């Protein structure tokens with residue numbers, strides 16, 4: 471095979487996967503958007519998502535800043551040189567990282583050092599299989615960390631909150647899957663797609679669940695029981711009211727694909743792989759002689775024009791603004807300003823915000839902050855950054871990361887440094903809510919995955935600290951204009967996340983009675 475050409479083909483596959491969603495996924499998002507009522511928070515979030523999809527496509531830049539763990543599944547004719555193919559894929563990954571199409575995402579688990587080029591022990595994941603066909607089939611998924619953290623594995627029988635006992639039968643499996651959607655709440659950037667693996671052991675069960683994510687959103691399961699179960703889940707999981715970003719609403723699940731394999735008598739696993747709306751998976755067929763792409767996969771059927779979708783949304787955005795209070799925040803912010811904010815308010819931020827995620831929060835617990843954070847805003851964000859020819863940092867993608875990971879630190883950090891607001895996604899827990907009340911702080915929810923939309927609000931990079939933690943984990947000083955987010959936790963003890971979790975648990979309990987006998 472022409473390896474240079476194959477490397478080029480892999481580069482194209484990576485760039486396309488990171489920057490443009492496949493048609494089946496685009497249609498699922500458009501369907502979700504059509505289901506939401508104009509003027510709701512969910513509709514507003516989906517409009518932002520639609521705008522982001524369009525921008526990523528136009529800018530050929532990452533849809534979401536978390537470009538995930540690149541995972542390749544490759545089928546080759548007997549005789550294809552897998553060692554050479556692997557080398558070509560590695561080279562394509564390094565190039566895509568240099569070009570800002572992938573975030574440097576590979577971190578040494580022991581030292582915390584970011585390799586900088588997306589290579590590392592076990593990274594990327596490349597799985598080969600031989601087949602009798604005379605062409606190569608390469609599929610790629612870029613699955614981000616926030617949704618990966620919401621994967622869950624059940625061992626049947628078990629007892630599930632809201633649903634009671636789940637036994638070793640189709641009905642027990644049904645309960646596990648509904649519970650999996652419930653427990654993800656908005657944290658994996660709902661509305662999401664799930665792949666479910668029934669059976670196997672803990673490792674092969676998850677493998678099977680992830681394999682289901684390579685099925686087309688629109689396919690029909692050939693197994694009658696699983697087809698019925700998939701349809702049941704699609705219909706009923708959307709009644710949980712979790713909605714886009716966990717804001718409440720009609721669309722919680724965009725796709726459900728279930729596979730089954732044998733198990734051993736003592737084990738009965740149900741493994742669920744959760745993927746965010748930014749479902750970046752694509753595939754190509756490759757000519758084994760020339761190394762060229764002969765066909766793109768997942769691209770059959772109608773396409774969605776997101777520019778047109780956005781025109782439709784114009785009126786609903788206006789309707790939304792009619793009822794919502796919009797507040798402009800310019801840091802430094804006073805306690806008095808914060809106390810005036812209520813859950814549901816939309817804020818527009820102008821000025822400097824500081825990124826801080828996992829490494830920074832841990833660090834700040836027992837170190838001084840590199841800048842004065844009094845009255846300031848921390849943004850839970852690990853951006854994609856590139857240096858331009860003049861040596862200045864450019865933001866390539868910069869959406870929020872899942873905030874709940876900072877729950878053990880957040881309240882203490884806010885109090886210690888006088889931070890008045892944090893921006894993130896998915897909400898935070900009781901400890902932070904209490905601290906917001908005591909100290910006078912707010913939690914602002916940005917739209918997860920909308921990395922191009924927020925990058926556009928960032929007008930300049932004014933500095934960076936702690937770059938030794940790697941690009942995603944450093945503290946970036948970003949000057950923003952009209953950075954929009956929703957107050958979902960205020961300083962009066964209110965939390966939209968707590969409310970949605972409670973009401974969705976009540977709704978989950980409606981599905982307690984057996985359905986599949």
Ligand SMILES: O=C(O)C[C@H](O)C(=O)O
Pocket residue numbers: 535536614615616617657658659851852869870871872873918
């Ligand atoms: O790492 C990130 O930037 C985001 C992550 O995928 C998340 O959803 O928390």
Ligand code: SF4
Pocket residue numbers: 534535536537613614615616617657658659746747748869870871872918919920
């Ligand atoms: S931020 Fe959201 S959209 Fe991006 S990878 Fe994480 S879960 Fe997916």
